[in-house]
Amino acid sequence: GNSVTQMEGPVTLSEEAFLTINCTYTATGYPSLFWYVQYPGEGLQLLLKATKADDKGSNKGFEATYRKETTSFHLEKGSVQVSDSAVYFCALTAPSSGSARQLTFGSGTQLTVLP
Amino acid sequence: GAGVSQTPSNKVTEKGKYVELRCDPISGHTALYWYRQSLGQGPEFLIYFQGTGAADDSGLPNDRFFAVRPEGSVSTLKIQRTERGDSAVYLCASSPPRVDPWENTQYFGPGTRLTVL
Numbered sequence: 125g126n127s128v129t130q131m132e133g134p135v136t137l138s139e140e141a142f143l144t145i146n147c148t149y150t151a152t153g154y155p156s157l158f159w160y161v162q163y164p165g166e167g168l169q170l171l172l173k174a175t176k177a178d179d180k181g182s183n184k185g186f187e188a189t190y191r192k193e194t195t196s197f198h199l200e201k202g203s204v205q206v207s208d209s210a211v212y213f214c215a216l217t218a219p220s221s222g223s224a225r226q227l228t229f230g231s232g233t234q235l236t237v238l239p
Numbered sequence: 240g241a242g243v244s245q246t247p248s249n250k251v252t253e254k255g256k257y258v259e260l261r262c263d264p265i266s267g268h269t270a271l272y273w274y275r276q277s278l279g280q281g282p283e284f285l286i287y288f289q290g291t292g293a294a295d296d297s298g299l300p301n302d303r304f305f306a307v308r309p310e311g312s313v314s315t316l317k318i319q320r321t322e323r324g325d326s327a328v329y330l331c332a333s334s335p336p337r338v339d340p341w342e343n344t345q346y347f348g349p350g351t352r353l354t355v356l
Contacts, residue, residue: 167349
């Protein structure tokens with residue numbers, strides 16, 4: 125079946141530090157890949173996505189590149205801010221999900237950015 | 240425009256009781272999903288609607304769980320004879336009609352936190 129493995133948290137960084145959150149996946153066929161973010165007290169929000177190999181998704185200074193050869197979709201940001209503190213989820217949808225194309229999520233990585 | 244809304248935001252019930260959780264998707268979104276998120280975990284798929292019919296209910300954990308979407312818009316997730324293990328945040332998501340079959344961006348509501356005592 126499909127699965128997503130995320131870097132264990134929690135992650136604590138100082139403001140302006142470089143961020144990497146690792147994500148690898150297992151899927152049948154060619155999945156679409158997503159990063160969702162959950163800010164404190166809020167619902168899940170789509171952060172960025174990539175639908176085919178070598179695509180780069182980007183938003184709000186975050187980037188992730190769809191690497192088929194390493195089955196990875198690592199999230200990066202060059203300089204984090206306190207406002208980036210949240211839980212980050214890597215997710216995929218795959219043809220093997222059937223018509224539903226439901227999302228399969230990783231377990232989430234808690235990021236805390238200190239001033 | 241309005242996002243996905245879910246009511247109630249919190250629900251506390253006793254073991255054995257029946258509960259209903261409501262989801263109001265984004266207007267025009269034909270697909271609707273229910274997920275369950277346990278503490279410290281990512282959301283897990285429960286059921287998918289395309290229009291009024293449940294096109295995939297493979298994620299429902301057992302027959303105590305049931306969901307409907309009678310008019311193709313609002314959906315209700317129903318849980319009978321609740322158990323303490325049902326305590327979780329129940330998330331609803333909707334997505335627009337697909338132009339690209341490989342594309343499926345889902346928009347999530349804020350969730351209903353269910354606590355079974």
